[in-house]
Amino acid sequence: MLSGDGRLILDAPEITLADLAVFYEHPQWFASLFQTLERRGLAWTPIEIQSHTFDPGARIAPAPVILNRLAMSSFLRQEEHALFYSLAVLDHWRSLGARVVNGPGVLAYDTNKARQLSLFRKAGLEIPKTRVAHRRADIVRLAGEIGYPVMVKVNVGGSGTGMIRYDDAEELAAAVADQLTPVGVDGVALVQEYVPARDGRVIRCEVLDGQLLYALALDGAGSTFDLCPADVCMVDKPTITISQFRPPAELVSGVERVAAMSGLDVGGVEYMIDDRDGLPKFYDLNAMSNFVAKPLEVLGWDPHDKLVDYLAGLIAAQQKVAA
Numbered sequence: 001m002l003s004g005d006g007r008l009i010l011d012a013p014e015i016t017l018a019d020l021a022v023f024y025e026h027p028q029w030f031a032s033l034f035q036t037l038e039r040r041g042l043a044w045t046p047i048e049i050q051s052h053t054f055d056p057g058a059r060i061a062p063a064p065v066i067l068n069r070l071a072m073s074s075f076l077r078q079e080e081h082a083l084f085y086s087l088a089v090l091d092h093w094r095s096l097g098a099r100v101v102n103g104p105g106v107l108a109y110d111t112n113k114a115r116q117l118s119l120f121r122k123a124g125l126e127i128p129k130t131r132v133a134h135r136r137a138d139i140v141r142l143a144g145e146i147g148y149p150v151m152v153k154v155n156v157g158g159s160g161t162g163m164i165r166y167d168d169a170e171e172l173a174a175a176v177a178d179q180l181t182p183v184g185v186d187g188v189a190l191v192q193e194y195v196p197a198r199d200g201r202v203i204r205c206e207v208l209d210g211q212l213l214y215a216l217a218l219d220g221a222g223s224t225f226d227l228c229p230a231d232v233c234m235v236d237k238p239t240i241t242i243s244q245f246r247p248p249a250e251l252v253s254g255v256e257r258v259a260a261m262s263g264l265d266v267g268g269v270e271y272m273i274d275d276r277d278g279l280p281k282f283y284d285l286n287a288m289s290n291f292v293a294k295p296l297e298v299l300g301w302d303p304h305d306k307l308v309d310y311l312a313g314l315i316a317a318q319q320k321v322a323a
Contacts (some may be wrong), residue, residue: 019044020044022045023066023090030069033308037308042312066100066101072111090103105262106265117130117283133189134189139181150166151163155184163182198275201273203271204218216298220239269286
């Protein structure tokens with residue numbers, strides 16, 4: 001049975017009570033998803049991450065299909081965040097035979113920007129010049145290797161937090177001396193060249209089941225670091241305009257390679273065109289990117305329907321295996 005806060009309570013005999021469990025942290029972001037699940041009649045149960053606990057000796061998962069909707073920005077909302085806890089519980093459910101959508105494999109990339117950049121290069125994509133450090137004492141030296149201006153970023157980011165631009169060595173050295181450079185939840189920092197985005201535009205490519213679902217041009221996003229385009233995120237960013245975009249075929253192939261190599265089932269990959277040389281520079285993989293605000297206006301269709309189609313297919317496949 002399920003407790004009032006969505007946790008699974010195992011009794012004897014052990015049974016699975018739902019076809020799908022949604023493991024989530026920010027309820028306002030998923031109202032459209034929940035409504036679509038209800039409208040489509042899927043047997044599903046919510047699991048609220050922040051109050052969740054689990055038994056590593058449990059013998060069944062809460063559902064044969066589990067949709068992970070953990071947001072990296074959750075550490076901004078809860079001091080006792082569940083970023084690394086979620087790696088453990090999702091891997092436990094996967095080991096019990098559940099099909100975890102955006103499971104621990106891709107979550108290990110989502111929680112590590114340094115790994116994302118390495119992955120992009122392995123996929124044959126360009127990235128901003130970057131150095132990775134775990135001590136403040138190394139940051140000024142690494143910035144000197146790259147050249148100014150530089151961005152100092154935390155390794156586990158969310159909603160643009162933990163990103164500061166420094167225009168010269170004196171400014172950065174003073175910030176280091178005063179211990180003011182960004183420090184993330186894992187103590188790892190990225191020192192990265194500042195890339196001027198051509199026309200202030202960022203491209204977000206959303207993938208589903210290994211293929212490009214749609215792409216967006218976020219015009220004006222080059223002036224901000226919080227690029228969430230969902231309804232709940234756009235209230236304080238009226239200067240960003242969003243439109244559908246068709247990336248070149250070679251970049252679509254690159255994005256789909258990244259999805260395959262990382263295990264990204266549904267989520268976003270972002271790049272910008274470097275105004276200095278015209279090259280696309282990839283910089284972010286987000287396994288919890290929200291679908292676009294006002295999808296019928298921007299796309300002409302609702303991505304939640306396609307996501308639920310995908311989930312229904314996974315449920316049918318799991319039922320076939322269990323039969």
